[in-house]
Amino acid sequence: MKIGGLQRVSLIDYQGFICAVVFSEGCNFRCPYCHNPELVDPCLFRTCIKENDVIEFLNTRKGKLDAVSITGGEPTIQPHLTAFIRQVKKMGFAVKMDTNGSHPQIIKNLLSEELLDFIAMDVKAPMDRYKDVIKAQVNTDFIKESISLILKAKIPYEFRTTIVQSQLDENDILEIARLLPKANSYILQKFMPTKTLDNKFLKEKSWPDEKLQNIKTILENEISSVTIR
Ligand code: SF4
Incomplete structure (x- = not known):
C-alpha cells in the first residue's frame, strides 16, 4: 500500500466508532473539487508512510481504537489493499x-472475504456526464457494477454525491438517485471551497440550503435516509 497519510484518531470518519484513518496515495480520477490534492496529483506526493509502521502503530492501539477507515486517494487502485486489510482485520479492528x-472486482473480493464492515461510495454524476465531472476516463459499467454490489452487500453502506453548483443540477441528482433503487443511505455532500485539486474551484459554490432541502424531500420518497452533510 502506498500510504500518503495517517490520522491517528478520528471520532467523525466512521460514525459510532473511534478510528484511525489511513490515506492511500494516488487516484485514477481528477475531480476538480477534490480536497485531497496531495493524494491525487503526483507532483504533490510526499514521502509515503511505510505500511509496516502503520501496522505497528495499529498494534499499539488494540483496545483503544475500534476501527480503521481507509480512504484516499482511491484505495482500490492499491495492489496490496486486500493483504493490508486482512492484517487490520486480524488485529480485531472494524474496517x-x-x-x-471504479474497481468493482476489488470491491467484490473484499465483500466476499468479509473484510469490510462499512463501505462508502461516491457516485459523482449521471453516467453520461461522469467523465465531464471527474475529468478523467472512466468505465461507467464498472461504476454501475459497484453500485449493484454495494446495494446487495450485507454490510452498512452509504452513497454520496458532492454538490458543486456549476457541475450538477436537480435533474442530475434525480438521475443519480434512479441508479440507487431502494438504497438505504444517500448523502448530499455540500462542496466546501477550502482546498481543491483545481484552484479555479475555490470560487465555486454548493447549492443554497433551501435547494438542497427540496431535493432531499423529493429523494426521501425512494431512499429511506437522505442526509445533507
Ligand atoms: S474526490 Fe475524486 S480525485 Fe479526489 S480522491 Fe476522490 S475520486 Fe479521487
Missing part, C-alpha cells in the same frame, strides 16, 4: 473503506 467505485 470502513471509501471508494470511487
Whole structure:
C-alpha cells in the first residue's frame, strides 16, 4: 500500500466508532473539487508512510481504537489493499473503506472475504456526464457494477454525491438517485471551497440550503435516509 497519510484518531470518519484513518496515495480520477490534492496529483506526493509502521502503530492501539477507515486517494487502485486489510482485520479492528467505485472486482473480493464492515461510495454524476465531472476516463459499467454490489452487500453502506453548483443540477441528482433503487443511505455532500485539486474551484459554490432541502424531500420518497452533510 502506498500510504500518503495517517490520522491517528478520528471520532467523525466512521460514525459510532473511534478510528484511525489511513490515506492511500494516488487516484485514477481528477475531480476538480477534490480536497485531497496531495493524494491525487503526483507532483504533490510526499514521502509515503511505510505500511509496516502503520501496522505497528495499529498494534499499539488494540483496545483503544475500534476501527480503521481507509480512504484516499482511491484505495482500490492499491495492489496490496486486500493483504493490508486482512492484517487490520486480524488485529480485531472494524474496517470502513471509501471508494470511487471504479474497481468493482476489488470491491467484490473484499465483500466476499468479509473484510469490510462499512463501505462508502461516491457516485459523482449521471453516467453520461461522469467523465465531464471527474475529468478523467472512466468505465461507467464498472461504476454501475459497484453500485449493484454495494446495494446487495450485507454490510452498512452509504452513497454520496458532492454538490458543486456549476457541475450538477436537480435533474442530475434525480438521475443519480434512479441508479440507487431502494438504497438505504444517500448523502448530499455540500462542496466546501477550502482546498481543491483545481484552484479555479475555490470560487465555486454548493447549492443554497433551501435547494438542497427540496431535493432531499423529493429523494426521501425512494431512499429511506437522505442526509445533507
Ligand atoms: S474526490 Fe476522490 S475520486 Fe475524486 S480525485 Fe479526489 S480522491 Fe479521487
